[in-house]
Amino acid sequence: MAPITKSDITLSHWHQTCREEVRASALDGTVTADLVVIGGGYTGLSAALHCAKAGLEVRLVEAGTFGGGGSGRNVGLVNAGLWLPPEEISARIGAAAGAKLSSALAGAPDLVFDLIEEFSIQCEPVRSGTLHCAHAPSGMRDLENRHRQLTAIGAPVALLSPNEAKARVGSEEVHGAIHDPRAGTIQPLGYAKGLARAAMERGAHLHENSPATAIERSGGKWIVTTPSGQITAQQMIIATNAYALPIKGLPTPATVPVHFFQAATEPLSGEQLDQILPGREGCWDTAMVMSSWRLDQAGRLILGGMGSLDHPGSFVHRSWVKRKLAKMFPALAGVTLSQCWHGRIAMTGEYLPKIMSPGEGALIAFGYSGRGIGPGTLFGKAMADALITGDTSSLPRTPQEHHTLPMAGMKQVYYETGATLTHLIKDRF
Structure with a gap:
């Protein structure tokens, strides 16, 4: 197999194939707004769009470009839930809170695909569902348990036998699967940029290359300072998640940074596409060090796994992805694997997203733990609705005033070391 091109890992395949184009100038000068949003990923852009649709004067500042963080580098799976199954969610935050969160997230794909349709977002939407695949015969027990829990709360999921899963994936290396028809795949950067375009079309003022450097509360209002401007607003939403930068006056919520990398093939032949994922589902597996695979609109297979590509041992991940492709x-x-890139995930201690309130009229969401598209869009809208109505009871999670995560740095090292060691020995013939 030809070697993987050592491309710029800060840019993904999605940057090369994105059909949405949107540009915004940096914030310049002193302005006022009803709402200021910090962060131009799914959460912040969704919040800005929904507030603008409601008629609010909105200003959003993004340190780089829209979708420049995880929103432009992820797998592009639009899921109807979290990595944890429903009973585990309830065990961690309580039955009522767990049921509320699971119910809200079940509708996240509808929200995403409705926005795509409403604003004609060019992001390769395919709603054929997802396949959560058993990586080994033992993984089928996990899927059976998840299937039981999901059907108990009304999810329209189907448990596929090993033979059915092999046919849907086109690989002998899967041993069963759960098919969720509510889910699907998108071009993730195209979706982010499309949300930005839609928000601007509805009157929101968006600014790229405008990092928030300081935040203060004065006279009952929030004041956000950037290198060349300042925004004074009644309300504030912070949505920087895994790519948060230090902001004076606001402690950054602690998360565990975990990386996920991907590689893209050249477009497959028609014969190959007849055999591999003929239904165009997006897939991930039950392995502890998870991997994913899907097709894009041009027929490229995109294969990914946990791990970072910015350290000396990253050659292990690059070698593994070639072995994994050949084995599956x-x-x-x-x-040829033409490009390799990675992105950063923000994980919390309980693997659940959180909302914090740093003060009156302000909300922060973070910690999607690898499920940013559906939950991010949903949390952005929910925070916008809560600030518009003044009622936080409808939020998918109750806001917290405080959040701690001891030894986050140590946990980051643990996850990356585990992924590297696993990929060093895994999938060898």
Whole structure:
């Protein structure tokens, strides 16, 4: 197999294939607004869009470009829930809170695909569902348990036998699957930029290359300072998640940074596409060190796994992805992997997203733990609605005033070391 191109890991395949174009100037000068949003990913852009639709004067500042963080580098799976199954969510935050969160997230794909349709967002939407695949026969027990829990709360999921899963994936290396028809795949950067365009079309003022450097509360209002401007607003939403930068006057919520990398093939042949994911579902597996695979609109297979590509041992991940591709899909053993990139995930201690309130009229959301598209869009809208109405009871999670996560740095090292060691020995013939 030809070597993987050592491309710029800060840019993903999605940057090369994005069809949405949106540009915004940096904030310049002193302005006022009803709401200021910090962060131009799914959460912040969704919040800005929904507030603008409600007629509020909105200003959003993004340190780089829209979708420049995890929103432009992820797998592009639009899921109807979290990594944790419903009973585990309830065990961690209580039955009522867990049921509320699971119910809200069940509708997240509807929200995403409705916005795509409403604003004609060019992001390759395919709503064929997702397949959560058993990586080994033992993984089927996990899927059976998840299927039981999901059907108990009304999720329309189907448990596929090993033979059914093999046919849907086109690989002998899966041993069963859960199919969730509510879910689907998108071009993740195109979706983020499309949200930005939609928000601007509805009257929101968005600014790129405008990092928030300081926040203060004065005279009952929030004042956000950037290198070349300042915004004074009644209300504030902070949505920087895994790519938060230090802001004077606001402690950054602690999360565990975990990385996920991906590699893209060249477009597959028609014959190969007849065999591999003919239904165009997006997939991930039950392995402790998870991997994912999906097709894009041009027929490229995109394979990913946990791990970072910015350290000396990252050659282990690059070597593994070639072995994994050849083992899962032997017909692709000679296919060139044209690009490799990674993104950062913000994980909380309980693997659940959180909302904090740093003061009156302000909310922060973070910690999607690898499920940013649906939950991010949903949390952005929910925070916008809560600030518009003054009622936080409808938020998917009750806001907290304080949040701690001891030894976050140590946990980051633990996850990356585990992923590197796993990829060092895994999938060898």
